[in-house]
Amino acid sequence: MERTLILVKPDGVQRGLMGEIVGRFERRGLKLIGMKFIQMDESLANRHYAVHKERPFFNDLVSYITSGPVLAMVWEGNEAVAAARSTIGATKPVEAAPGSIRGDFGMEIGRNLVHGSDSPENGVKESNLFFKPEELVSWSRATESWICE
Ligand code: IDP
Numbered sequence: 301m302e303r304t305l306i307l308v309k310p311d312g313v314q315r316g317l318m319g320e321i322v323g324r325f326e327r328r329g330l331k332l333i334g335m336k337f338i339q340m341d342e343s344l345a346n347r348h349y350a351v352h353k354e355r356p357f358f359n360d361l362v363s364y365i366t367s368g369p370v371l372a373m374v375w376e377g378n379e380a381v382a383a384a385r386s387t388i389g390a391t392k393p394v395e396a397a398p399g400s401i402r403g404d405f406g407m408e409i410g411r412n413l414v415h416g417s418d419s420p421e422n423g424v425k426e427s428n429l430f431f432k433p434e435e436l437v438s439w440s441r442a443t444e445s446w447i448c449e
């Protein structure tokens with residue numbers, strides 16, 4: 301079972317797209333195990349985007365992600381990382397497939413609405429960066445056998 305950390309970034313929150321975005325993961329069949337609405341500070345942003353530290357867009361990225369509240373979530377499922385990334389779409393919204401979140405709502409890479417972990421290892425690491433163990437909920441979904449054989 302994999303976990304992925306999903307963020308509705310500040311542009312998604314400001315544009316009133318939280319419900320739309322949550323609904324897409326929910327309808328896909330991923331299972332929500334944690335959710336909180338937070339203002340990221342610079343220290344959390346630096347840790348979350350540490351792999352991008354040397355990139356020319358790093359400072360803009362930190363400003364963007366800390367510019368307003370984000371909706372942070374952990375979603376669980378078989379191959380949850382790949383499933384979430386295909387629901388999110390390509391990093392550059394103009395190249396993202398129509399039907400994906402970025403392909404339906406985005407125009408620019410610096411306003412691409414959503415974050416999703418890029419590997420199962422990072423799914424666990426990033427979930428632990430945003431959530432304490434007691435903030436994640438273990439629950440049985442009544443529809444489970446209709447989503448997974
Ligand atoms: P991902 O979000 O699709 O995994 P990454 O390559 O991990 O994409 O980049 C992290 C975030 O950094 C992107 O979602 C985007 O917000 C931002 N970013 C990536 N490349 C650029 C760029 O060339 N210019 C501006 N922002 C960028």
Ligand code: MG
Pocket residue numbers: 416417418
């Ligand atoms: Mg990434």
